[in-house]
Amino acid sequence: MKKLLTILLVTILCSCKDNTKQLNLTEGVYLSNVTIISTEDGTYRPYIGHLVVEKDGIVYVGKNKPSISGTFEQIDGTGKFIIPGLIDSHVHIPGVQGMLPHHIEKYPELATAFKSQMPKSYLYYGFTTLIDLGGISEELITSFNKQEVKPDLYHVGYSGAAVANGYPMNFTPEEFRFDAVPNFIYMESQAENIPDKYDPADHTPRAVVKRIKNSGAIAVKSYYESGFGRMMGLPVPTKGIMKDLLTEAHSNGLVLTVHANSLEAHSFLVDIGVDIIAHGIWNWGKYKDVPTDSLPLEIKRTLDLQIQKQIGYTPTLTVIEGEKALVDTEFLDQPGLEKVVPKDLLEWYKTEEAQWFAKEIFNELTVEEVHTIYDNVQAHAMLALKYLSDHNGLILFGSDTPSAPTYGNQPGHNGNWELKLMKEAGVPLHKILASATFNNAKAFHLDSSLGSLAIGKKANIIMMAKNPLLDIEAYDAIEKVVIGGKVIKRQDLEVTE
Template sequence: MAILIENATVIDGVADTARENCSILIEGERIVQVGDVDCEKLPAGLERIDARGRFIIPGLMNANVHLFMAVNLESLSRYWDRYEDIILEASQVALKHGLTTVFDTWGPRRFLIAARDRIASGETVGARFFCAGNIVGLDGLFSPDFFSRAQEVASAVMTRRINAIWAEDMGRHLMWKTPGQVSAAIDAYLGRGIDFIKYASNEHYPGAFLAFSPDQQRAIVDAAHARGKTAQAHSMSVEGLRIAVEAGCDLIQHCNKTGPVPIPGDTLDLMARRNTGAVVFPQTDAGLAWLLENLPEEQQESWRVSHRNACNLVSAGVKLLLANDGAIMPPEWPTDPQWGKSWVTAPEAFNLAKLTTGHFVWFEAMAEKGCPPMAMLHAATRNIAEAYGMADDLGTIAAGKYADLLILEKNPLLDAKNYRTILSVMKSGKIIDREALPEHRLMSRDIEAPCEEEGRHIPFLGSGGRFPFSCC
């Protein structure tokens, strides 16, 4: 099947400016020609799309998502046999909202690989995705690294199984190993089908402690590169960030999150010189104001510093990558007392963490921080493809690359909010029926209506320890 898109303004991610009255010829999954197309040499059976007055950009990419975030005990139990379906649902939601390629940086490896391969084979529709499995050096889902409170109510059988599904043999015990032993473990893990390595330079929370020594980190990166795979680090402090850059990481996740200490100038310079991919989690001014008003005081300085870091990364000319920990949370999630008010439960207008709209918030936040419009587009397309070693196939609109395109109603270079004006999504040369996605709603469903018995139920104690039935 051949498609000719005509009369468009194309922002291809290659040229420094948009190309007006431009055509794109697509055959099968890939782009054949961009620019002036010889109409006398067009293939038979061609489908023409008139994109006059429209703007075409490469399909958006996200450098850090979590396609399985049904990590509350309720969902893990309720959907025990549907983990793969949840991942497919999230990939379809991502595609619906303009993300044609995403990178899952933490999740249940076996189920992610199965869903990834179903999409890659064409068996089902979804955003193209690549996965890392566990964050090397962190333990399982029900461990102190993540949600240890679940151990208080889950059986020992379930706790052991869930932790094993997430961490396998890539947990905290590796911190005790020699660099050579860590390297061997990484090589074995890559042999299980993951696409790249993500390891912990810092612990997860509060994040100041180093997880692996500099020598261990270099061994991890070298082992990944020896297999032709990229390596990235989870960093949470200025020292964790610096050591990961010096270890040779291809990209660093949420590198603007460095606790109460801003990134030193020499580390910014080092990242720029080495062309290290800087994954940034920015907040809009409105989002930052909400966080400072609603979060505990000990978290507020961290968010102020993350805002300052994002601005400094822009000014230093570091290679920026769009990401947001994008996920679909279970609909019951906001009512879980463990979460309350946090950056992942913020109002949707400036909630960075949503898989549906968080990438649009990212553009708006970075525009406020002075990031040039074309640099923002590159951060969401070309830079991600380069950092993950996939620039031959993805990231720009050019001959030979996958035909991953968005048709927008308005010019995104004029206003970051125009990224929201998606008219059509094309992935691998096929127009996506966005209205049909997701095909099955599990995490994206509405919360169930109250059951019959809830209308008659009288709790013994209400909020605040009061008797709800008391007339006094």
């Protein structure tokens, strides 16, 4: 009798463990016989198995065939691959690529077409989660979320925590900049340049982070930028301010991500131990002219510390490429672009009027000179990334779409380009995949619902015809995108005229 009980108990335990219990679905999706590529620890062990979705969540994933009944759509995954939906942890969704407010006013139909296509463009390239790292408004969040199909959107509040008159406030005329950046940090050294109507008590790191938290943000964005190009000598946060922002972010359950792309800025932030740096190191300062195949010791040391402290490193290589694209006459003719950029807008980008930003940043430079400058910076950026990757740094995928008012960083397309550039830099494919899924989810505290294919997680899934662990082209061989349990064919996300 006792033996029988034991056998019975073992059988029950096994069947639970096997997950072969009957799943009765009402709004199900059953992906059968598919290669499942997901990780909970950074190591990939792909296998052919099955995944079941009910409503917006994953209810089964495993090698054994599930026992299901009820209402569900079955998708035969034979020969296909599934991964978790991609997370782009550095985008900016307000605005229209390549346009200033007066262009938008002049061509409202181009702006409308862009905005209604934009969420689909991200999904077209597999990006099911976006983290907006600039300021966002309640109005924009509402209008984005009203779209029928769109990625999940997270943000950092109504503005970043920039120091008064520092980057990126400096771009806005003085009379508007303080209202435009409601979460600016009051700095004693800037007291004379801050209008009296702003109470310093409302602009301490504590007050600012509280406000950011209350706006539904998942992170605090700050900046360390002393300037570049013709814009130099900008005010930067003190160590005290940055440390306070970090402490306040943590006590509010937020992460601190900071804009920095110079050696000076990275070493300042690495020393403090911020959570994430929103760009790679490409402004090498006094090392800017060193050969592109050797990493100066000082940069190596900064990267070593970053690796040791496991500070998130967001390469954003398309920042450089997206500006260089403005002198590339073939850029706008790529077949991948017409899938995600409305035709009339693509045509406008080819006009003289749309070259305003290129004229502004390149001035009198020839195409060759632009290439020489940008290729050198990019080679340095890639070298730093390769080192960080080879030594197990924490790479977070982020495309910074768009990083400037360039038409070179288009929604979705730019993220896809970023994946390819990471590969070009020498990051192995499994690390690229982890950076855009598991690593991002964990770093931004979204891993209870996103970042892997596991029971209880949100059903954001990409089905591909190629294996992303073997071929970078897999990210352009997407067949289906599942967002919150809704299955969408890739071609249904393309631009329609």
